[in-house]
Amino acid sequence: MLRYARRVSVRVRFAPSPTGFLHVGSARAALYNWLLARHAGGTFVLRIEDTDEARDREEWVTAIDESLRWIGLDWDERYRQSERVELHAAAAEKLVASGLTYWCDCTREEVDARAKERGGPPGYDGHCRDLGKEAGPDVALRFRTPDQGETVVPDVVRGEPSFPNSTIEDFVVVRSTGKVMFVLANVVDDIDMAITHVIRGEEHLPTTPKYLLLWQALGGGAVPVFAHLPVIVNEKRQKLSKRRDPVALELYRDEGYLSEVMLNYLALLGWSPSDGRERLTLDEMVQEFRLEDVGKSPGFFDVAKLRAFNGDTIRALSVEAFTERAQPWLTGPFAPWSADLYDPDVFAAMAPLVQERVALLSEIPAMIDFLLVDEVTIDDGDWEKAVKPEGITKLLDEVIASWAEVPWEHVPDEREPLKDSLFEIGERLGLNKKRTQAPVRVAVTGRSVGPPLFESLVVLGRERALARLRAARARL
C-alpha cells in the first residue's frame, strides 16, 4: 500500500537541524523541495532534526519556522525527529538482529593511531569486526559495509555517481550512549514517511552510499530519487559558511529585501527555466520547475544582483503596496525615529519619489528623515564641498530673501516658482545648476544626495525651510 502511494504521489522533505538561523543554502534546498511538491501536487514535509542536544536550541526551531513563513514556504506535515527516537531504536535493533552490524569499543584515538601506524588513509579499519564484542557502556554499533562491489547513487542532477564499497568504512549507526546516528535516523524517517525524492545539498553526496546501504538493510523497498544541489559559494568560491559569510535569511529580511525577490533569486541559483528568463513569480516557478533542469556547478551568492532585483521589484510595486511594505521602516521596529515624529502624510507625499530611489527598504528612512525631524544634522563633508565655489554666501542671502516671498509650490513643468527663482539667482552669480542647488540641498536636507529638492521643500514648508537656510547661512 505504501509502495503504491509512493508511485502516485511525490513526497519530499526539508530536514533542517535547529542549530542556527535558516541559512540561504538551506532555504534554497527548502525551496526546491517545495517547488517540486507544489509542481507535482505532492506533499512537502518539514522535519526538524533536533537530536543533537549539545547544539540544538528551541529558539532556532522558532526561527526556522519564521524564516520559512517569511518566504512563504508552507508545509503540509511537520515532525520533530526527537519525537521519533523509539522508531529509530527499533530500526537499530532490527539491524543487530540481521547480523549486519557489530559492536565496537575503539576510541577515536585508537582508530587514529592505527591509521597513522599503517600509513594508510585515515578512518576506521574494521578492527572489531570479528571480535564478537557485546553491547555495553562505551560500546558503539557499527554497520558492516560490503568489501566488494560498488554503491550507485541514482541522482537526477548528477547522473549515477558510484562509490567502491571498499572505500566505505564500517560506520557507526548507534553511539555508545545509545543514541542513533544521523544517517540511520534519516533513513528510518524517510522510509517511514514514504519520501520519494531527497533533495539536499551536495555536501551530503559522499554519505549517500551509507544511506543506501542502510535503506537496503532495512528493506525500505524502492529507493528515493536523489537530487544533490550544487553548493552556494562566496567570492572566494568556498561553500557559504555560517562563520564567515552573511548567510542568515533573516539578515536579508531585516535589510529590506523583499521575500519574493529572495525566493526568485534563490531559485535561480542552480536552476533556470528552459527559456532562461530570470524574473519569475512564485506561480511561474511552480509551473516551470523541473528537477532535471537543476544545474551541476556551484553558484556564487551575488548580493549585487540580488539588490538589483530588489530595486526592480520595489519600483514595480504600486505606491500603496510600497507604503505597506515600508511600514517596518516607518512605524515598526526598524524606524530610526520615535513614533510621534512620524507623519504618514509626509511619506505619502514623498513615496513615489522615494520608491524610485531605493533598492532596499532599509534605505527609506534616510530618504525622508529630514522631513520628520525638527533640526537636520548637516553632513560636514557634504557641506564643505557644496559651499566651496565663490558666491555661496550671496546665493544663500538672496535665496532666503526670494523664498520669503515666492509662492511655495512646485508643479513640474507647470508652476515652478521655487526652482525658477533659485536658478535665476544662481545664473546671475555665475553658478551652474549643479552648484546652485548643492548648498541649498545640504542646508535643507543635511546631505548632498536625496529626493528631488523642490518637491521636498513643498513638503517641508516655508517656515522650516527658511529656518534651515538661515542656520546654514550662519555657518559660513
Place this chain on the structure above:
RNA sequence: GGCCCCAUCGUCUAGAGGCCUAGGACACCACCCUCUCAAGGUGGCGACACGGGUUCGAAUCCCGUUGGGGCUGCCA
C-alpha cells in the same frame, strides 16, 4: 592522502552536433536625459580552461591534463 563532484563573459546563466562571427541578466565603462541621487534610453567591454580523439561538422560526445570545490565525527 583517499573518495566524490564541478568546469560558457568578472558573476548567474541560455545553449541538449550544424540555427553560435555564442544570446540574456547583474556588474563595469561611455554617451544622452537631468536640480543631487536614482530611474530611463543608446552604445561598449567581455566567455566556450587546456590537450587529444570521434565526426563532413563539436561549446555541445569520449579520454586525459589542469584548475576549483565537497566529504573524510560515537554532529546533523
